[in-house]
Amino acid sequence: MFRGPAGLNGLNILTNEVEARAWIGEALAPTPEQWGRLERFAAMLVEENTQQNLVAASTIPTIWARHIADSAQLLAFDKDGEGLWIDLGSGPGLPGVVVAILSERPMLLVESRRRRCDFLRAVTAELGLAHVEVAEARLETLDTRAAATISARAFAPLDRLLDLSARFSTESTRWLLPKGRNAVKELALLPPAWQTLFHVEQSRTDVDSQILVGTGRIGSKKRGKR
Template sequence: MSSDHAVLASEAEARDWIADVLSPTAEQWARLERFAAMLVAENARQNLIAASTVPNLWVRHIADSAQLLAFDQRDGAGLWVDLGSGPGLPGLVVAILSERPVLLVESRRRRCDFLREVAEALDLRHVAIAEARLEAVETRPAGTISARAFAPLDRLIDLSARFSTESTRWLLPKGRNAVKELALLPRAWQSLFHVEHSRTDAESRILVGQGRIAPKKRGKA
């Protein structure tokens, strides 16, 4: 792997990468630190992240989320919709590091309680939380759609397609099966995406796309 795609190997490298690429303000750094602390504390009460990843929190979760923002720093790009946001990964990290309005879609009540707690504690007024299954969320145009761990790729895209416009950026981490999942999509969908390397896992990939996707017609494959 070239140095352009060097994988972040330590917590210090993760912090340095965020500093170099996203240039957080002192206030944003303080919010990131507090969010990280709140995430670890809440993880003792409900299973938000794997306990084995806590010692590498900044690589595995904070930088892993922040790298998506690095793929879309467009001015005036509009609403960022984060599907299956869970503990706010990547949605809360995006909201901390940018002024983008962010909609966190999460159906589990306890996780939504945590999202609301963090948004209030960090004064993230540009964050909205939809406590519902995606199918029940009101359609609105999304500037960006992200989903870190939501559903198989074809279902993810089909369910969220109604939010997309010609300028929508899709940012979909799909781990080691990204290329295989992409190959199974309808060709019209495939053509909108390309594959990027993850900064946090040498074998993981991120599907980056742009454009409007028409949902599948019901009753057809």
């Protein structure tokens, strides 16, 4: 069905809106209610983007491929997961809102910018996402809580991201970190004990992008221990 260019391990890339919607339907089987929420979220994102720069304007015509499917693909790496999902630097709710719509996992959206948090609160209220909490704060100021899954689409360089979020991780925490074309390079710069937690997966929405997927607790960087 999907005939885009082949990425890592020959995985075909979603190149247009038709393919993106078809893949979401095939891989994640949304209910009619979930489809409706995705449609409304996409529309709200487009509308709000005229008021504040949430995503690049050039990506709006391919919003389903570049943003909705790009976010939804993370669930394929944690489809049977349960428990709190923390989305760092959630911005306009990517991937956090999309994941919350499709999985109904308890979701904490961490975002420090007030206007983006206002948008996130408007989205969660309109879509009836009672299982989503918006934390308008810097990650450093949040109370520690155990995360079953941690995601971050465009939050910080990998080393700093892990250092800041280590206290939220447990031995079973799932890490889902889209890192673009620099994934392998950033991974190689980590302490060896951290490197062993992760492997690289191909993004379904960009032949040049990759996702770092890992499981485990991030320990002390200075001691090099897990």
